Amino acid sequence: MRILIYEAMPDITRADVITRIARDYENQGYTVFLLLDEDVQLLKRNDIVKPHIVNCLNVIRSGVPKTGVPFFATPLNRPLNKKFLEDPSIKTLEEISAYKSYFHEKILKKFRPDTIVIWNGLMDYQKSFISLVKSFNPTQQFLFLESGWFPQKNTYYSDPQGVNAASSISRATPPPLDPAQTSEIKKWKTLYRQSYGVPKSRDNGYYFVPLQLETDTNITLFSPFKGMKALLQWVIDNTDPVRPIVVRPHPLSDTNHEEFNRLNDRIHVDGNTPLQKLIAESHAVIGINSTVLLESLIFEKPTIALGQGIFQNSNAIYLQPLDSSIPKNLNNTAPQVVLQEAFLYYLKERQRPIPNSDLNSKRKTLPFDIEITRYSTIEQAISAIKIRARQCLNSLFSHTT
Known part of the structure; x- marks a missing residue:
């Protein structure tokens, strides 16, 4: 061959x-x-x-x-x-x-x-x-x-149709896990959280918004927002007005985006706190189609996507319509965690070192x-x-x- x-x-x-x-x-x-x-x-x-x-x-x-x-x-x-x-x-x-x-x-x-x-x-x-x-x-x-x-x-993954929202993975709904698979993914989640020093999640009340590179194909091809400023303005206008919004710049960005602090009193740009800690202590994670949305499932967080991604048909991440606001209080129910774990297992089985x-x-x-x-x-x-x-x-x- x-x-x-x-x-x-x-x-x-x-x-x-x-x-x-x-x-x-x-x-x-x-x-x-x-x-x-x-x-x-x-x-x-x-x-x-x-x-x-x-x-x-x-x-x-x-x-x-x-x-x-x-x-x-x-x-x-x-x-x-x-x-x-x-x-x-x-x-x-x-x-x-x-x-x-x-x-x-x-x-x-x-x-x-x-x-x-x-x-x-x-x-x-x-x-x-x-x-x-x-x-x-x-x-x-x-x-x-x-x-x-x-x-x-x-790590990497391969797909015969494409990557991210263009992949065959994005069109698939993960099958339910059997008891052995459920036990395996729960143990893996625990070890993953422990490896970053945040074994348990807590709710400190803020929305966590990871920023992305505006030239990335995830934004140019699969996002309703072409700029991060527009994303944050939508989040400001469509979330509980009493909850803070913690924003993390993309690690490859050449700027710390301190200017976003001036958009609204609720916004706090944080490029120093470890990513996993920001996820673990958030009320919910909101993003376009960042890989951070996938990682937030390991911490069993309510996760909201505003663009198209590899998660499109997983039922693990909520696909938020832009013409409606996000509910004020978000809770991850046991059935939702089951769906998240099925998707995590599905992805984990497809990545390779x-x-x-x-x-x-x-x-x-x-x-x-x-x-x-x-x-x-x-x-x-x-x-x-x-x-x-x-x-x-x-x-x-x-x-x-």
């Missing part, structure tokens, strides 16, 4: 995850090929809200050439990059997509994958690749990967002719020096400003 993993690699951390998963597939006997892009042109990403290019010298820095997994990296096109920075229009992005598709098409024709693996799959540049694949093979099988839930770090595969080995030999990117030892050394120099300059600049 042939597995092609497509990764544009704008994130150096994810590169390590991808290569470990690739090696794991190889260890299972599959023929694996990585299709990578040297750079990614983005109109915005995380807190960067202007057009920019993520230069993926990360291909070298991530150690991909040392893993032994065969790969091809779409070469840089400096004239197109310059044009994008000068004119970041849809037309320019289409030209870039056509340039990359030329190389992608050649790999697809040569490798003829049985399954294509993509991390997330909801990004615009990934959608272009998926459309290209389907134009060649309308019945092509895909497997979409995303970070797991308990915890997100070092990131493989701890050996990433240093001899390059695999493919049983057919296909173009492979090779970086010489000198190129790798020069790249490492350049990246290190850039890091030092950035650090120096940040200290001087």
Whole structure:
């Protein structure tokens, strides 16, 4: 079986995850090929809200050439990059997509994958690749990967249809648990809470609202609110006016969102208290579709979602209509806890640990002719020096400003 993993690699951390998963597939006997892009042109990403290019010298820095997994990296096109920075229009992005598709098409024709693996799959540049694949093979099988839930770090899940609200998981209703499964999930919940030093929940009367990155696909594709300010204003207007609202900035946000304290006297932005403590001591958790909503089920909290998510048909999380207010007093009943535990068990059974595969080995030999990117030892050394120099300059600049 042939597995092609497509990764544009704008994130150096994810590169390590991808290569470990690739090696794991190889260890299972599959023929694996990585299709990578040297750079990614983005109109915005995380807190960067202007057009920019993520230069993926990360291909070298991530150690991909040392893993032994065969790969091809779409070469840089400096004239197109310059044009994008000068004119970041849809037309320019289409030209870039056509340039990359030329190389992608050649790999697809040569490798003829049985399954294509993509991390997330909801990004615009990934959608272009998926459309290209389907134009060649309308019945092509895909497997979409995303970070797991308990915890997100070092775990992942896979789905044949997509991730988050686009996944097959979001369309499923978990089956009831038998007594052994119920006992298992209850013990797991207890151990999970204890691991964070908050074995018991208590109600300190506040609503807890975890913020999300406004450029994340969970917000751009599956949220009725395009900004966190609009979310908080809805919560202010549609919840018990005597209850405080504790707000936690997203850990990847470049700002502490202290400005939200001025929206209303009820709001308190807290980026210091541990997440699990904020969940455990809340009256209820309200969010759009954050993973925090899933974690709140472990603490048996009333949990309210305002957007679409992987929980869509679980019955474990209340899907709040925007045209009505949240009841003043929320209590988690025993039947609701049963539904929460069934969903937690369902998710827990589907996440997997990131493989701890050996990433240093001899390059695999493919049983057919296909173009492979090779970086010489000198190129790798020069790249490492350049990246290190850039890091030092950035650090120096940040200290001087």
